[in-house]
Amino acid sequence: MxxxxxxxxxxxxxxxxxxxxxxxxxxxxxxxxxxxxxxxxxxxxxxxxxxxxxxxxxxxxxxxxxxxxxxxxxxxERADREQLFYEYTMEDTLDITVHTTDACNFRCKYCALDFKTNVISKDVQDRIIKLIARNVNKYSRVHIDWFGGEPLIGIDAIEYISEKVIDICRKAKKPYTGSITTNGYLLTKENVEKLIKSRVANYTITVDGLKETHDNQRIYMDGGPTWDRIIGNLEGIRDNVKNRYISVVIRGNFTKEMLKDLPEFYNLLNDKFGKDPRFSFFVRPAGDWGGERVKLIADHLMPYSQMAEVYNYLAENQKDLKCIINLYNIHTCGAMCRSNKKNRYVITSYGKVQKCETCRPEHEIGEISKDGRLDTDKHLEAVWTVGFRRNKREQCDECPLSCSCLWGNCPKIGVLNPKDKNCGYITEYKELIKLAAKTYDVETLGAEA
CATH class of the missing domain: 3.90.930 (Outer Surface Protein A; domain 3)
Structure with a gap:
């Protein structure tokens, strides 16, 4: 048989x-x-x-x-899924996010920051360098993601740490890469040259819609506009940076106001950047990420379910500027938060070590010692890396999407609030699948039928 x-x-x-x-x-x-x-x-x-x-x-x-x-x-098939989880979480890249500062030159209406002014000290910078020097041979590669506050306020720290780490990795024959998430205001020609020299290849910059909406949501610290400066800096990268290996993600944090302007906004970005394959588009709803400021615009926030409208529009009106990053959510393990990874750490500007990028004191698992050792609570590390899975929702085990998130879409939920059984994964996966099909011109099954 x-x-x-x-x-x-x-x-x-x-x-x-x-x-x-x-x-x-x-x-x-x-x-x-x-x-x-x-x-x-x-x-x-x-x-x-x-x-x-x-x-x-x-x-x-x-x-x-x-x-x-x-x-x-x-x-x-469950055994295959478990294997995916362990391969992802035990991946041997040393993946570090460094917050160069708590300070920011913007006062975005949905921001959770309390706008402290601390900038990473020389002592903390040296601890990070020692940490990498001590451990580089344990890993296949090293990656640093520069974050903030506004990380370019600490551009000197980015240059200093990068120069040392590049040399450490060169001697150890390990690849080194960098990325940055920035509001784009300080992304001048001079700073871009410094970042490229520092091996920063991936850039994420937020533009919240057309000029009027953006300038209302993403305000300079003196109350002034920011859209023109950011777009000008992006055009400068397009026209003046010849490096073919960088990528620039333009992120839009969507509110209800932005939704009605989506066609005009997308067409504008496509006209400006669509012919340059280094640029892509990333869309997300602006969310309540904590703090008091966001309460003032609560009525303007849109539920994640409304992203279906955005994905459907982009699927039916796909042009040169693609939404590659959004499609990560339907990659295998693509919807897992990096906090799940055993070798992934967030280092605050004070030298504290966390797993989550939100930089809240309740997320701390330790600190870097003066001689570059990770002085962390191993139990707390385990809770973030694997312990949260004990709190998985009943429906997760049978979910057809479970190889995308592996119950780790937001481990923070399971760690800080184990009783929260709400699914942290996207609900608009069908629209994303259709968007992916339109983006990549997928093969047809049964074409010979």
Whole structure:
């Protein structure tokens, strides 16, 4: 007797009727997405309905098996999922986020910062350098993500630490990379040259819509506008930076006001940056990330569910400027927070060590000693890396998306509030799958049917 097959527990079927049918499998991630040929749709739905199927020479069945939409009967897919979790969390990159300062030159209406003025001291900088020097040979590579406050207020620290770490990694024959999240106001030609010399290759800059909306949401500390300066700096990178290996992500934190301007905003960004493949677009709803300021605009915040409108618009109006970062959520392990990783740490401007980028005192797990040792509470590290999974929701085990988030979309929820059983993952995954299909011009399953 031949083998029997059943539908994978990680399948998602997006059936848009006249607008197409798409298949996705979270174990295989973004590469799994297939459009189903119209003539094959009924047969595909039958095969994936839950019944057991004997192997045959049916080309549609064999395509489903080849792409893991069908797996052998009694196949233990949960074991594969556990393997993914351990591979992701134990990945051997030393991944550090450094907050160069708590200070910021903006007063964004949704910001959770309390606008302290501390800038990372020379002592803390040297501790970070010693930490990397002591441990570089334990890892395959080193990555530093520069964060804040506004990290470019601490550009001198970025230069100093980077120069030392680049030399350490060169001698150890380990790759070193850097990235930065900045409001873009200080991203001048001079500072970009310094960052590129410091091996900072990935840049994330927030632009909240058209000029009027952005200048109302992302205000300079003296109350002035910021849009023109940021756009000018981005145009400067486009026109003057010849390095082909950098990437620039333009992020929009969407409020209700931005939603109505989406077509004009996207077209403007596409006209300015769409022909440069180094640029991409990243959309998120502005959220209540803590603090008092956001309460003043609570009525202007939009629920995450409204992002479906954004994704649908971008899917149907895709131009040169792509939303690559949003699609990470449907990569295998792509929706897991980096805080899950054993070798990932956040270092505050005070030298404290955390796992979460929000830099709250309750997230601290230790500090860096003067001789560069990670003096951390191993129990707290374990809680962030694996302990939060004990608090998974009942529906998580059967969820077809579980190879994307592996219950680690936001471990902070499970760590600080174990009784919170709300799913932290996106609800608009079907719209993201369709956006991915339009972005990458995916293969058609059953084309020969």
């Amino acid at each position: 031949g083998r029997r097959f059943q539908a994978s527990m990680f399948n998602v079927v997006v059936d848009e009727q006249e607008n197409g049918m798409y298949l996705y499998n979270s174990y295989k991630g973004l590469d799994s997405i297939k459009e189903v040929a119209p003539a094959a749709r009924e047969k595909v739905k039958d095969y994936l309905s839950g019944r057991k199927v004997d192997e045959s020479d049916d080309p549609i069945l064999n395509e489903l098996i080849e792409n893991r939409f069908m797996v052998p009967e009694l196949y233990d």
